[in-house]
Amino acid sequence: MSSWRLNKIFFEHTSDTIAIVNNRGKILYVNPSFEQVSGYRKDEIEGKSIDALRSDKAFTDAYWENIKGLNGSRNSFRKVFVNKKKNGNYFYLDTKVILYLSTAAGNRNYISIGRDITNILEQTQRIGLLEVELKKSNQTLDTLLYKSSHDLRSPITTIQGLLNLARTDLKDDKLLSYLDMMVQSTSRLDSLLMDLRKLSSIHTNRFSVEEINFEELIGGILEDLSRFIPVDDINVVIHVKVFRKHCYSKYLLSRILRNLIDNACRYRYERNEEKHTVVIRIEEVEGKLQFYIEDNGRGIKEDAQERLFEMFYKAEAVSNRNGLGLHIARAAVEKLRGQIELSSKYNKGTKVKVTLP
Template identity: 35%
Template structure:
C-alpha cells in the first residue's frame, strides 16, 4: 500500500498529527478546568472581601444617619440593618463556599477561614448588640435621651424655684457632654444638681411638697443623664471607644485577614497555574521527545536505502566522477530502487563521458605540446634561412617579399610560444611557495623596459596587505606579465600622460584583491564579454595573438580565483582579481561550491 516514500511519510505525519491534536485537546481541557477552579477560589475570596467592605460601609452609614433618625427610634426598624443582615448572610455563604473550594484544591486556607468565621461571628454579635443599645440610648424624644428631655421639661415648670439660669446651665452641660464626650461637663452637671438641691433645702419660701416634687424630678433627670453617660461611653459612637472601637477593630482585623487571604489565594493560584503549566509542558515535551525519537527511528528505517545511496553518490563525487560505486540495477517498483537504478545508469554514462573528455583534453594538450616543442625548431630554422636570404638578396621586390615572410614566421613562432604557455598553465602541477608580491610585480614590470612607450607610462604600485601570500609563482607571473604587457601595448599617445596603477589589498582573511588600472584605449562594451576567449582580439591597434587574457583567466581559475573587468572606450580599463592567500587543491565538488562563493564575492566587489 505504501510503496512511495511520500505515502509512507504522509501516513506517519497524519498519525502523528492525530495523536498530537487528541493529546493537546485532552491536556488543554484539563488545564482550563483546573484554571477555572483555581480562579474561582481567588474570585470567591475577593467577593467575600468586597461584601465585608460593603457591610462596613453600611454599618458606618447606620452610625452616621440612623442614630439621629427619629423614624428609626420610633419604629425600631432600619433598611440599613436589614441590608447589614442580608450582607452578613451572603458573607457566611461565601465563606462556606470558599472553604469547600480551597479544600478541594488543597489551598491550605482552612485555619484562616475558621478564624475568619469566628471573628465574623463576633463582628455580627457586636453590631447586633450595638443596634439594640442605640435603641435603648435613644434620640430626642426616644429612649434614655427622651426620658431625660421630659424630666428637663418638667423642671422648667419650676423655673421660679430653681432658677431659669440653673435649668439652662444644666441643659448646657448636658449638651456639651453629648457633643464633646468630656467628663468635666459631667462633673459640672452633677455639681450644679447638688447646688440646686442645697439651695432648695435652705429656701424657706418654698413649701415642702414643692421641694419634694422638684427634688424627685431632679433625681430622675440626673439618673437618666447618668444612664445616658453610661450608654454614650459604652457605645463610643462619638468618642471612638467602647463598642464602636470593638466593631472597628474586629472589622479591620477581618478586612486584613480577607485581604491577606485574597493575596495568598492569588499567589497559590499563580503557583498552581505554574505547576499545571509545568506539568502541561513536561507532558508536551515528553510527547515531543517521543515523537522525535519515533520519527528518527521511522525515518532511519525509511531512509536507510536513501542514506546508502547518498553515501555512494558522495563517494562518486569525491572521486571527481571517475570511480564507479557499482550500485545494483533491478526492476522493483519501490521509489528508492528506481532512483538507485537510474543513478547507476547515469553514473556509468558520466564515467564514460568523463573518460572521453579527459582523453580529448589529453589529445589537445598533446597537440599544443607538439606545436610548442616539435614545430618550433623547424619554424625557427626556416625563419633563419629566410632572414639569411633577405640579407643576401639585392633585388628590392624579393627583399620586400622575404621581409613579409619573415614577419609571418615571427607571428607563427609567437603563437606557438604562447600555446606552450597555455599548455603549461593547463597541465603544470601547482607548486606553492611564499611570494613577495611587491618584488614579483616590480620585476615583471622591468622586463618590458625595452618596449616602445614604456618610458611614457607613469607606474605606481600600492601594497596594503597584512596577509602572507602562498601561491604558484609561475601562474602569478603569467597573470601580471600579460596584464602589464597589454597596458603598455594599448596605451594611447593622444593623452598627455599614460599611467598603470596596481593595488593589492586584503579583501578578507582568505582573499587578496588586486586591481590593475590604466588609462589606455579601453575596450568597447560589445567586446567585454569575449575578451577572455582563446584567440579573441578586440582591436588591431597593436599586434597580438589573442591568447594573453585567455592565459590570465586560465591561470586565475587554476588558482581558484576570479577576475572581472570594467572599461570605457578611450578612457581606460580596470581589471579586478581575487586570489586566495593560500592556494589549496580542491576536488570538483569543492571547486563548484568555491566558484559559486567567489562569483558572488566578485559581483559584490564590481557592483
C-alpha cells in the first residue's frame, strides 16, 4: 500500500481539517472534516484556487505571506486563521502549514492541518465580555457603597450631637433612657457606615507599602481597643519572630490584625479558674509571613463556621456587632494575595491563621 493511500486513510478519519495546496494556490485535496467545518463539498473546492473561497483579504494575505517564508530550513509555520464558511459565517482554525513536497522544478505542495477553535474563542469572548460587565458593575457598586457610607455619616453625626445636647438639658429619667437607646442605635449605624467605607476602600484603592514594625503596630491596636474593651483584664501574649524587613500596606495589615484581635478579646468565655487569654504570634515560615491569633474564649459552633466570612453574617444572634469584621479581614488578606484560615471549638476557643507572601 502506497504512503499516499496510508496517509489518505488517516486524513479521512481524523477530526482535524486537512487541506493540500500547491504553490499556485490550487487546492488538491480536502478531507471530510474540512468539508464539515467550511461548509464546502469536495467537488466544490478541490481543483479551485484557495483565493476563490469566500475568504477575507486578510486571510489570503496572511496565508501567502507566511507561505513565502517556508524553505528547507524552516518548513512549517503555525497560525490561527480567520476564514469564512460557505454560508458567510466566520470560523477559526488553529493551523499548522507544512512544506511537505518540493521538487527541483520548483513545484511545492503544502499540507494544512487545522483544529476548529471557533466555539472555544466564542466562549472566551463571551467570558471576557461578562468579566468587563462584572467589573463595571463592581465599580458602580463600590462607588455607591463609598458615596452612600460617606454621605450618610454626616446626618448621623449631626443626630448624635443633638442627642448629646438634649441629654444635658433633660432631667426626666424615662426620656433620658430613650435618648440613651437612640444614641446606641445611631452609634451602631455609624459603625456600620464606617465599616462599609473601609470595605469599599479595600476593594477600590491602591495602597502604598512601607516597612512594618509589628510590635508597634500591635501595641497601637491594643491601645485603641482598650477604649472599648477592658484589655487590661485580658492576658495578652505577643510573640514576634521576624528577622528581616517586611514591607506591606500598613492600612491593610491594621484592618486584618485589628479585626482579628478585637474578636479574640471581645468574645470571652468566663471561667472561674482560667483568665481570658489572647495569643498573638507573628513569624516567618518558609519565606512567608504568618499571623496566629488564638484565644480561649467562647469559640464558635461548628455549623456556623462555614459562613463566618460572609458579609453581615453573625454567629451569635444576640451579638450587637454588624457582621463585617471577618469579611473585612478576609478582603484585606485577599488584597495582599494571602490566605486566611479559621478553626474553633465551642466553649474552648478560636484560632485564626493568616499567611502572606
